[in-house]
Amino acid sequence: MLDALRRYSSDRYLQAMGCWAMVNAALYPTLKTSLLRLGGVYAVTNAMMLHPNVEAVQFRGLFALINLVIPVNKTKDGDGSSIHAHIYQIVRLTILAMKNFHANKSILNRGCLVLRNLSITPAFVRVLARTPGCVDMLLHCRQACPRDSLVQRSARTVMILMQRADTDVLG
Structure with missing residues (x-):
């Protein structure tokens, strides 16, 4: 599967289905x-x-990241080094997908879940807090999805954790 994703990177359908398999x-x-x-x-x-403008790739990519970035448990995340190595890109691409498809509530939901799962790791909260557009996108999600309790809870949790991280750095 991973080899096919590498070899056929220009095939958007295959990319979407590969992400879905993950x-x-x-x-x-x-x-x-x-x-x-x-x-x-x-x-x-x-x-x-x-x-970046293919909705199916962005949706399924975010969905795959939800499951890939969450630690297996709080003390050991399998091979977390790959998450650490890509954290800035993961956050940037998550926010970009949410921005490009700002009216798609499913993409906003999946993006919030990626950010929430990343926030389980304290070092990643600092990355979220320093990423331009992260807070604005979380606020947009809360406004755009007022009845989605998962979006509301995820966005709120991430913003609180980011605020605490900023306070810890400043305090």
Whole structure:
């Protein structure tokens, strides 16, 4: 799967379906660990970067990232080094997808979940807080999805954690 994503990077349909396959594979800890070690995060972010205006790629890419970036448990995240190596790109591409499809509530929902799952790792909260447009996009999500309790809770949690991180740095 990862080899096909690399070889056919210009095929937007294949990129969307490859990301979709990772959504399901990353639900199983051993498969998730393998995906992380073999470059699954790079494959997803590359697909999103190469196809920024393809809704299916962005939606499925965000969905794959939801499952890939959440730690397996709070003390050990499998091969978390691949997340650390790509954190800035993950955050930037998540916000870009949310911005490009700002009226798509499903993409906003998935983007909020990616940011929320990243915020589980304290070091990533600082990255979120320093990323231009992150707070604005979270505020937009809360306004655009007033009845989506998952968006409301995720966006609020991430903003509170970012505010605390800023206070800790300043205080």
